[in-house]
Amino acid sequence: MKFHRVSALVARHLYLYRRSLPRIMEIFYWPFLDLVIWGFITLYLAKYQPQVPGFVTFFLGALILWDMLFRSQQGITISFLEELWARNLMNLFASPLTPGEFLAATIAMSIFKVTCVSVVMGICAWLFYGYNVLVMGLWLLPFVFNLVITGWVIGVLTTSLIMRFGQEAEILAWSMVFLFQPISCVFYPLDVLPAWLQGIAWMNPAAHVFEGMRGVLSGGGSPVVHLAWAGGLNGALLIAMIALFYKTFAYCKREGSLVRVGE
Amino acid sequence: MTAPVLQATNLTKRFGEFVAVNDVSFTIRPGEILGLLGPNGAGKTTTMHMLLGLITPTSGSIHVFGMDLATQRERILQQVNFSSTYISMxxxxxxxxxxxxxxxxxxxxxxxxxVDDVVKKLEMEEFRRKITRKLSSGQMTRLTLAKAFLTEPKILFLDEPTASLDPDIAHKIRTLLKEERRSAGLSILYTSHNMREMEEMSDRIIFLQRGRIVAEGTAQEIVARFGQADLEDVFLKLARESR
Incomplete structure (x- = not known):
């Protein structure tokens, strides 16, 4: 893995943000809007449901963490789509750039986006609702770390599918993550799901993070078991998805579709 | 005799039942300009994509500077670049x-x-700070050529490099290519549908038809072999045969 090739690709993506309002909006505007709308809904519900303790804390905390996962996934998939839209994949893969370096660059972009979104949402939540995301204490770090990796898992999966099935599959870049949302138990506890769905949700690392988060916020104890599950599942799934990406890349080169994928 | 910088051996590419490239073998020598000629669908672009590692051959091998492209991709592509009228940036x-x-x-x-050197070489000063989206097709072609020259490759693959250029710039590009070949020993694989350009540029020409090599030699040798007046007539004869 050569750092200069990864940094070249990161620079290429950062150049885009210099003069592209839609791309800047993607980082700042949508997360901000999400927070405003869901923040007011949360305040409204909290007013009429005072029997649910810590309503605002649960809801806003979950919303911010979910957005981190979403932006982490987008960082990977949109970076790939940018190359597809620019019909630049041929230039990249006829250069010494390896698929691993390409993935590393998209992961770097994912970290960049998550950092920007976290700062924006954290500050806005504090300013508008007096909500301090740091209320989770040091547990916030492993929560975020695991959610970012789950975002990479979904991002690499989505990228592989778009590479395999072409531009007509690009809608997956925005929709795939929402397939995981119901079983991520973002806004409700795992035990409200039907028993058969609980088994599936248990295999989703994000569900463990949100369960752990609720445990910490309600003072219900250490989230270590959930974090161990999340970490283990994330490690296994990330390895599987990277293997899938390499397999799909080889398939596209065999079928000649790598040079046609953006057409 | 010097060792070839590129050796393609029994290169075949099948897409299902369709054979795009069929048992093609050729070499490029140091400092040589090899023309790749053939009608649309003859397998020129697929061959070029295999040489760039973008398409995996069904069978056969590609060696560049004695290294196998299948196992030494990074080292080889560091010394290779390409430009095409049909690519974008x-x-x-x-x-x-x-x-x-x-x-x-x-x-x-x-x-x-x-960057300064290549911008000067390709006369791009007036649009070097322009957004790529706003370039004319001729300026875009010069940009893709600039990206190919910038990395100082030892082998250059050029797919119709002058197709969208006006005659003046096209002439300058051809002169530049010949100069690079002379001064830096650059080897070039060149495709074009402009027969006069092919005759002017190529030391040797390979003629592909339905994925197979049907003629190989200098422009004069090929013209003589097919008993035609010039390369254009050879092209028309073979292209019409293949339809």
Whole structure:
């Protein structure tokens, strides 16, 4: 893995943000809007449901963490789509750039986006609702770390599918993550799901993070078991998805579709 | 005799039942310009994509500087570049930004000087700070040529490099290519549908028809072999046969 090739690709993506309002909006505007709308809904519900303790804390905390996962996934998939839209994949893969370096660059972009979104949402939540995301204490770090990796898992999966099935599959870049949302138990506890769905949700690392988060916020104890599950599942799934990406890349080169994928 | 810089041996590419390239073998020698000629669908682009590692051959091998492309891809592609009228560059970046990204991708040093040199060489000063989206097709072609020259490759693959250029710029590009070949020993694989250009540029020509090599030699040798007046007549004869 050569750092200069990864940094070249990161620079290429950062150049885009210099003069592209839609791309800047993607980082700042949508997360901000999400927070405003869901923040007011949360305040409204909290007013009429005072029997649910810590309503605002649960809801806003979950919303911010979910957005981190979403932006982490987008960082990977949109970076790939940018190359597809620019019909630049041929230039990249006829250069010494390896698929691993390409993935590393998209992961770097994912970290960049998550950092920007976290700062924006954290500050806005504090300013508008007096909500301090740091209320989770040091547990916030492993929560975020695991959610970012789950975002990479979904991002690499989505990228592989778009590479395999072409531009007509690009809608997956925005929709795939929402397939995981119901079983991520973002806004409700795992035990409200039907028993058969609980088994599936248990295999989703994000569900463990949100369960752990609720445990910490309600003072219900250490989230270590959930974090161990999340970490283990994330490690296994990330390895599987990277293997899938390499397999799909080889398939596209065999079928000649790598040079046609953006057409 | 010097060793070839590129050796393609029994190269075959099948897409299902369709055979795009059929048992093709050829070499490129140091400093040689090899023309790849053939009607649309003859397998020129598929061959070029296999040589760039973008398509995996069904069978056969590609050796560049004695290294196998299947196992030494990174080392080989560091010394190779390509340009085509049909490729694009990121449209939202300026010409200069695109060149900087390419230079970084290939690990070049002293990038500012190299970018200046290539911009001067291809007479791109007036649009070097322009957003790529706003370039004319001729300017775009010069940008893709600039990205190919920038990395100082030892082998250059050029797919119809002058197709959208006016005669003056096209002539300058051809002169530049010949100069690079003379001064840096650059080897070039060249495709074009302009027969006069092919005759002018190529030391040797390979004629592909339905994925197979049907003729190989200098332009004069091929013309003589097919008993035609010029290369254009040979092309028309073979192209009509293949339809």
């Amino acid at each position: 990121p449209m939202a970046l300026t010409v200069e930004e695109n060149l900087w990204v390419v230079a970084r991708l290939y690990g070049m040093t002293d990038i500012a000087r190299r």
